[in-house]
Amino acid sequence: MRYVIIGAGAVGGVIGGRLAGSGHEVVLVARGAHFEALREHGLRLRVPEGELTHRLPVVDGPAALGELRPDDVLVLAVKTQDSVAALQTWGPAPVAGGGTAAERLPLFCAQNGVEGRRLALRLFRRVYGVCVWLPSTYVEPGVVSAAGSPLTGILHLGRHPHGTDETARLVAADLEKSHFEAPVVADVARWEYAKLLSNLGNALEAVTGPVSDEAALALFRRVRAEGAAVLDAAGIAYASTEEQQAVRGDKVTLVPLDGAPRGGGSSWQSLTRGTGTIEADYLNGEIALLGRLHGVPTPLNELLQHLADTFARERRAAGSMPVAELMRRADEAVVNMR
Structure with missing residues (x-):
């Protein structure tokens, strides 16, 4: 072949x-x-x-x-x-x-x-x-x-x-x-939907930088929980975190590469290259779509989709929004959705 x-x-x-x-x-x-x-x-x-x-x-x-x-x-x-x-x-x-x-x-x-x-x-x-x-x-x-x-x-x-x-x-x-x-x-789709939940953090990373401090991690957990609630409401099956960890184990461990620092995932890389587009419409936007179809509010994913699209369109620097500012906007988005 x-x-x-x-x-x-x-x-x-x-x-x-x-x-x-x-x-x-x-x-x-x-x-x-x-x-x-x-x-x-x-x-x-x-x-x-x-x-x-x-x-x-x-x-x-x-x-x-x-x-x-x-x-x-x-x-x-x-x-x-x-x-x-x-x-x-x-x-x-x-x-x-x-x-x-x-x-x-x-x-x-x-x-x-x-x-x-x-x-x-x-x-x-x-x-x-x-x-x-x-x-x-x-x-x-x-x-x-x-x-x-x-x-x-x-x-x-x-x-x-x-x-x-x-x-x-x-x-x-x-x-x-x-x-x-x-x-x-x-059942490859079951694995793809599980990966989709993980990828909901791509926009967060692209906008604020590595998801490492507790505030950013807490926000990601809220974003993922929102996504899981949508998939559950839609009746869409996805592999559990435990099942994924059992398959992956320590088979893919990141090691330092000479001359190739890893700055971030695919969305972060799109902003870094200044492509003018980003995949958030098909990650966070997928959750927003399913949420609207099944009556589940998705304020956090809608916010990240909007911010990622804006960063890409305006060619803003990856990771340039302070986490505190994103947290403020997230809390505001949740209140406004009620």
Whole structure:
């Protein structure tokens, strides 16, 4: 199989680099300065064993590949807000022997949140969910880092909306040879919704910086509890914290990397790169949506969604709002929702 990584940023770049390092054929898809750096200097992957450089084919769209191959596996790793454009670009791409990518090829959605899979299923026949537990960073063109050890990450795989098949097992086997644990599960959505609850803190981190002091941790617990109440009201199952901890254990422990300090998660990285967009609409916004559908107030998630969107749109510095100011706004939001 050949892996086409659509979005070679933090998650896609690390998955692509690790697969290439274990001998698998990989094509990276990128744009702008990242595309130029990858084409000129290769993918620089910083991991606990050092900096590895992978000279891989890099393209900015399917036209550069001509016809796709019947054995291609598409890995969608763009942020959810960029999914529609990517799906509409790659779905109609022709496949050797006839048909299109949307008709014939498997698409693995390695993304935060849950909306990307639903968007993909509108166009692609074979959609797979990937619950991404992969601490990784992309803030410099051409360079991605992953500090996890002994494993780089844990990636639960399954058909969307449910089930498993041989393709999922073959991809999992390749990932297992590439510094990942990759359980194939019939209920991948249950793991993705559990990860969604964890990702509700991404906006908090992006706005105020690392969630480390007690005030920030207390706020995150309130934000997560709000999200859990919404999922419960909607009847949506999610893996418990205890179940997640049992699976992860100490398999992905962060270690210091030379020249690659980890400043924050994916939303923090979006603000740091000044992209102008952020994924909060599909994380905190997913909870807000479900809350409105099921009659559960979500003032804290709505606040974080609004602040993250504002920071991205106005290109404010990541972590620049004092925690005390955010706490004040949070308390005010709760009072106003009553």
